[in-house]
Amino acid sequence: MSANSADGPVTVEVVLVKAGRTKISYLAELLADDGTRVSVRAPWAGEGVRDFGFVRFEPGDVFTEHYWRDRWYSVKEVRAAGGALKGHYCDVTRPAELSGGRLVVEDLDLDLWVSADGTDVRRLDEDEFAESGLAARDPDAAAAAVAALDELDALARGAGLGTLLA
Numbered sequence: 001m002s003a004n005s006a007d008g009p010v011t012v013e014v015v016l017v018k019a020g021r022t023k024i025s026y027l028a029e030l031l032a033d034d035g036t037r038v039s040v041r042a043p044w045a046g047e048g049v050r051d052f053g054f055v056r057f058e059p060g061d062v063f064t065e066h067y068w069r070d071r072w073y074s075v076k077e078v079r080a081a082g083g084a085l086k087g088h089y090c091d092v093t094r095p096a097e098l099s100g101g102r103l104v105v106e107d108l109d110l111d112l113w114v115s116a117d118g119t120d121v122r123r124l125d126e127d128e129f130a131e132s133g134l135a136a137r138d139p140d141a142a143a144a145a146v147a148a149l150d151e152l153d154a155l156a157r158g159a160g161l162g163t164l165l166a
């Protein structure tokens with residue numbers, strides 16, 4: 001499905017669910033949906049500035065986000081208001097579901113940050129993942145989540161995340 005329309009951009013609601021509750025939802029422009037990967041663009045949806053120490057997400061930042069229906073992660077290209085690439089923030093999630101104008105993903109705590117130049121690759125929130133109890137509750141999902149983080153990490157340190165986004 002092409003996201004281009006004579007009537008203007010198509011908007012979807014991105015809904016990030018964590019531990020059975022909506023963590024955040026926001027409107028995004030649907031860029032493309034090829035049946036497997038859904039790509040959207042949205043401004044930073046958080047309140048104010050979120051400073052991780054290694055990157056700051058702030059008003060004016062633009063996120064081009066890629067979600068898969070058959071993969072356990074999403075990849076978000078983060079650009080400053082002026083267009084400079086800050087890096088890629090990757091969320092380990094269950095495969096995305098798009099229905100009725102809502103793109104729903106379940107966050108499984110594990111994340112990966114890759115700086116714009118690719119020299120800073122950080123695995124994030126492994127402690128939160130361990131404390132979540134997913135391994136005991138749903139061992140298959142926990143194994144898929146760990147495998148997804150390992151795949152993203154290997155891509156980031158090897159050929160680069162661009163191979164996923166081409």
